[in-house]
Structure formats: C-alpha cells, structure tokens
Amino acid sequence: MDLDYSAADDAFRADIRAWLAANVPAELSDKVLNHKRLTRDDLARWHKLLGARGWSAPAWPVEYGGPGWDATQRHIWDEECARIGAPPVLPFGVSMVAPVLMKYGNDAQKRYYLPRILAGDDWWCQGYSEPGSGSDLASLRARAERHGDHYVVNGQKTWTTLGQHADMMFCLVRTDPAAKKQEGISFLLIDMKTPGITVRPIITLDEDHEVNEVFFEDVKVPVENLVGDENRGWTYAKYLLGHERTGIARVGQSKRELAFLKQIALREKKNGRPLLHDPLFAARVASLEIELMALEVTVLRVVANEAGGRGPGPEASMLKIKGTEVQQALTELMVDAIGPLAAPFDVPFLEGEHDHAASGDDDAAPLAAYYFNYRKTSIYGGSNEIQKNIIAQMMLGL
Structure with a gap:
C-alpha cells in the first residue's frame, strides 16, 4: 500500500490551490476561518460557484x-478546501442521497434529481432520526401506507439539519409494520412543500437554529418517489451511512483548527x-497532534483502498469515532487556551451583524458556541458507541 503522493498528485494539488485562492470569496472564507455562521445564501453561492x-460534486x-x-x-x-x-x-x-440514487434509483429518478443536485437547485435534508429512534434507527415508527398511486405518510422526524431551508427530504418510513424491524422500512423522496408537513425549530445550546423536528400528517407522496424496492430501505440507508461516516473524519478541517489553536496558545x-x-x-497539544x-x-489507507476498488467498510466507523474525538478535543483546548473570554455568547457577531465582538476579542467570541456545537459530532451519523x-462485530467477530 503506497501512501505517498505522486508527482501528478502534487501537480493536481497545485492547480487546486491556485483555483481556490482565486475563486473563494474573501467574505466567505473569513466566516469559515473565524468560526462565524454561514447563511443559506452563503452555502448556495459557493455551490453555484x-x-x-x-466541481460541486467531487466524488461523482x-x-x-x-x-x-x-x-x-x-x-x-478536501484538504485544500479546508486549508483555505x-x-x-x-x-x-x-454526498448522501445522490450515491443512493446512482446505485439504487431508477432511470427517471436519476434523470430528474441528479442534475438538480449537481446544480444546487434542490436543498435536501435527511429524515432518519425520530424521538426514541436515533442510534436504534431500525425502531423508527413514521409510517407510509400505500393508497393507489401514492403513499400516505404520518409520523415525526427530529434533529433534521437545516430542514427549515429544504426543498426535499430523503426519508425512512415503515411500510410493513408486521415485518422484522429492518425488513419493513422503505426509502422515500418527499417534497417538503407537500401539504401536511410542519417544520418546527430546535434551538440548540449554541443559540443557533440548525436542527428541527418535522411532523407528517396525512402527507401524500407519489409512489414514483420510492427509491428501489418497497421494504428494502434499510439496505439503502446503510449504504448511505457508510458515505456519511467516512466524510465525518474531516482531517483537513482539523489540521486547520490545530494551526488556529497553536496561534491562540502562542x-x-x-x-x-x-x-x-x-x-x-x-x-x-502534542498528544492531540499525534x-x-x-x-x-x-484516512490515506482508506483512500488507497478506494483507489484499488474497495469501498469503505467498518473502517468508516473507525474514521467517524476518531475524527469526532479529535474535533471535540480541539474545541476543548481552544476554550481552555482563551479562558474566561471564551465564555460569552456574542450571537450578533457570529451572525455578521457586528464587525467586531463586544468583548473586544474576535478570536475568543465564537469559541463557546463552537465548543457546544461540536458536542453533537460523536452522536450524529450513528453514535460512537454504536x-x-x-x-467489534465486523472486524473482531465479537
């Protein structure tokens, strides 16, 4: 297994670095580098660029x-985007619903949805977790009953990230209550403008509206929005989660934040x-850097395996665990380094309403919110305990 970069890889990096330097809007990189909040328009603007x-879908x-x-x-x-x-x-x-559509969707779904995802015309959200069905996702209770050419969906989803902006949701629903937990679930694509959908905000500890609870009351979803076969959604859900967990490692971002931490500590x-x-x-700091x-x-080992045609397996779980632990440790050390000045929440500064923090320390002002927000990383995408x-099961046979 060769983990060294080739001359062609180095040339590719140089080209990417030059393009990013010339094209990333300064006001957007300022927000990212200084831990300020990005708006829907910020994210949509970058997707369009x-x-x-x-290059909006690097893995496609x-x-x-x-x-x-x-x-x-x-x-x-990923590294160069994080660095800049x-x-x-x-x-x-x-990165989540598109790979499922490519592998399991029908031709009509691919023709319609994939170009819209690529262009950023549709904003998607994920309808997986429910109250009482988070880590034990297979116990979900939101149900979909077939009535002719449509399903009628009733139930609730929670922790729906950025669902307040979403045009579409990919959603797991129970279509066979009598089947074993994993065998009675289907994968539906739901238009968020459909009558009967209510989105309610959940304001998190960092005083941000990032997640939501979503309620379905007699929501009609066309049968043509079923991905793959009815009652086989668990297979598609696991495939999607493998892609999600690999991306959660965020090595490039953590390397950038380590440099920021050292800057503060100096x-x-x-x-x-x-x-x-x-x-x-x-x-x-040294222990965390190691x-x-x-x-x-x-990550490079997984990359080498993928280059050899082998997709992510249980290694995705390893990346998820260690990646989120490193991210949380970084935010903890940042707060420790700054001390009491990291404590206040300056929401107007975080949201760009003020040019400078009320405390007088622009580096310190976002850190409490940043720390609290990253407590979630060891939970979403399947908790680290899971x-x-x-x-243990797939690699150790326990």
Whole structure:
C-alpha cells in the first residue's frame, strides 16, 4: 500500500490551490476561518460557484456530471478546501442521497434529481432520526401506507439539519409494520412543500437554529418517489451511512483548527510566557497532534483502498469515532487556551451583524458556541458507541 503522493498528485494539488485562492470569496472564507455562521445564501453561492467549474460534486463519476476524480484527488480537494477556509458543500444531496440514487434509483429518478443536485437547485435534508429512534434507527415508527398511486405518510422526524431551508427530504418510513424491524422500512423522496408537513425549530445550546423536528400528517407522496424496492430501505440507508461516516473524519478541517489553536496558545500568556511553551499545555497539544496524524494515515489507507476498488467498510466507523474525538478535543483546548473570554455568547457577531465582538476579542467570541456545537459530532451519523459495536462485530467477530 503506497501512501505517498505522486508527482501528478502534487501537480493536481497545485492547480487546486491556485483555483481556490482565486475563486473563494474573501467574505466567505473569513466566516469559515473565524468560526462565524454561514447563511443559506452563503452555502448556495459557493455551490453555484463550484457548479460553474464542474466541481460541486467531487466524488461523482463523469457520466453523472462529476469531475471523475479518483479517491486521492478527492482527498487532496478536501484538504485544500479546508486549508483555505472554503465553505462546505452540504452533504445531504451531493454526498448522501445522490450515491443512493446512482446505485439504487431508477432511470427517471436519476434523470430528474441528479442534475438538480449537481446544480444546487434542490436543498435536501435527511429524515432518519425520530424521538426514541436515533442510534436504534431500525425502531423508527413514521409510517407510509400505500393508497393507489401514492403513499400516505404520518409520523415525526427530529434533529433534521437545516430542514427549515429544504426543498426535499430523503426519508425512512415503515411500510410493513408486521415485518422484522429492518425488513419493513422503505426509502422515500418527499417534497417538503407537500401539504401536511410542519417544520418546527430546535434551538440548540449554541443559540443557533440548525436542527428541527418535522411532523407528517396525512402527507401524500407519489409512489414514483420510492427509491428501489418497497421494504428494502434499510439496505439503502446503510449504504448511505457508510458515505456519511467516512466524510465525518474531516482531517483537513482539523489540521486547520490545530494551526488556529497553536496561534491562540502562542498569543495567550501563562506566567509571562506563551501558553504553548507551558509543558503541561504543550503536552496536551502534542498528544492531540499525534492523534490527528494517526487519523490522517488511516484516512490515506482508506483512500488507497478506494483507489484499488474497495469501498469503505467498518473502517468508516473507525474514521467517524476518531475524527469526532479529535474535533471535540480541539474545541476543548481552544476554550481552555482563551479562558474566561471564551465564555460569552456574542450571537450578533457570529451572525455578521457586528464587525467586531463586544468583548473586544474576535478570536475568543465564537469559541463557546463552537465548543457546544461540536458536542453533537460523536452522536450524529450513528453514535460512537454504536460504531464501536460495528467494529467489534465486523472486524473482531465479537
């Protein structure tokens, strides 16, 4: 297994770096690098810019409008986007439902939805979790009953990220209550403008409206919006989650945040010396950097396997666990480094209403919200405890 970059890879990186430097809007990278909140328009604008270059879906094959990059090139792209502070491309359409449609969707679904996802015409959200059905997703209760040429959906979804902006939802519903848990679930595409859908905000600990609860009351969904076969949605859901968990590692982002942490720790003083020179704090930073280096090597191993034609297996669970642990540790060290000035929540500053923080420290102002927001990363995409069970079963045979 060769984990070194080739000369062609280095040339590709140079081209990508030059294009990003010339095309990432400064006001967007400023928000990303300084932990401010991105708006719907910010994310849509970046998607359109990438779409014009043909790069809004880096993992897509050429036949569906993607650039046809290999796994190594996609990894380089992710790293360079994170380094410069490019906004994310929301994964729900491009990286989650699109691979399911490519593999399991019918021709009509591919023709209609994939170009719209590529162009950013549809904003997607994920309808998986329910109250009482998070980590035990197969226990979901939202139901869909077939009535002629449509399904009637009733039930509730929760923690629906950015559902307040969504045009479409890919949703797991129970279509056979009598079947075993995993065998009675179907995968539906639901227009969020359909009568009977109510979206209610959940304001999280960081005082942000990022997630929602969604209620379905006699919502009519055309049968043509069923992906694959009825009652086989669990298969499609697992396929989607493999893609989601691999992306959660976010090595490039963590490398950028590690540099930010060191910058803070050099600025802050302890006993008249930079905090980063304090032996105990420096040891914590060094330990985290070692963990990040090990994570990066693991990601490169997965990339090498993908380049050899092998898709992500239980390794995706390893990346999810360690990636989220590193992200959480970084936010914790940032808050520790700044100290009391990290405590206030300056929401107007985070949302761009003020140019500078009320506390006078623009670096410190976003960190409490950033810390609280990242408590969720070890839960979404399948909690880390569940991922350890997957590893135990699939890799250790326990």
